[in-house]
Amino acid sequence: MQQVIKNAQKVIDAVEVTSLPALRYALKPIYDTSQELVPKRTGKLARSGFVEVRRRGSTVEGVVGYARSEDPHYAVFVHERMDFYHAPPTQAKFLEEAVNRHINEVPGRYASYVRKELGL
Numbered sequence: 001m002q003q004v005i006k007n008a009q010k011v012i013d014a015v016e017v018t019s020l021p022a023l024r025y026a027l028k029p030i031y032d033t034s035q036e037l038v039p040k041r042t043g044k045l046a047r048s049g050f051v052e053v054r055r056r057g058s059t060v061e062g063v064v065g066y067a068r069s070e071d072p073h074y075a076v077f078v079h080e081r082m083d084f085y086h087a088p089p090t091q092a093k094f095l096e097e098a099v100n101r102h103i104n105e106v107p108g109r110y111a112s113y114v115r116k117e118l119g120l
Contacts, residue, residue: 011118018117023053023062026110029102030064030095037094039086044072066095 031051038046045066053062067075078084082092091097114120 014118015114018114019060020053020055022110022113022117023060024051025113026106027051027053027062027064029105029109030098032098033101034064034066034095034098036089037091037097038066039078039090039092039094045075045078048072048075064095064099 028051031049035046035049038049040046048067048071049065050068051062051064053060055061066079067073079092079095084092086092
């Protein structure tokens with residue numbers, strides 16, 4: 001039984017080490033698609049895009065976003081205003097659309113990354 005517990009702990013430790021890069025990998029299609037769709041008149045909004053993953057206690061969190069600290073300040077207007085023209089393929093709701101396209105892939109991508117890293 002000691003060996004079973006030891007082996008289980010090794011797997012748990014490996015999953016913990018792998019969880020942050022796995023979540024980053026899982027969120028990458030959302031970020032990549034949002035970068036294709038984000039309006040690029042000056043490029044500042046596109047450059048403000050980010051993927052952030054962090055551990056908060058026993059929870060792993062991931063965020064795909066734009067305009068951290070409200071820079072550029074107009075990001076929310078560009079995202080929300082459907083009445084502004086954007087040259088295709090860029091558009092309003094660029095992040096929302098990217099999430100809608102890829103959110104169902106996140107759990108599978110996360111699991112496949114962890115399986116690969118653990119050799120399963």
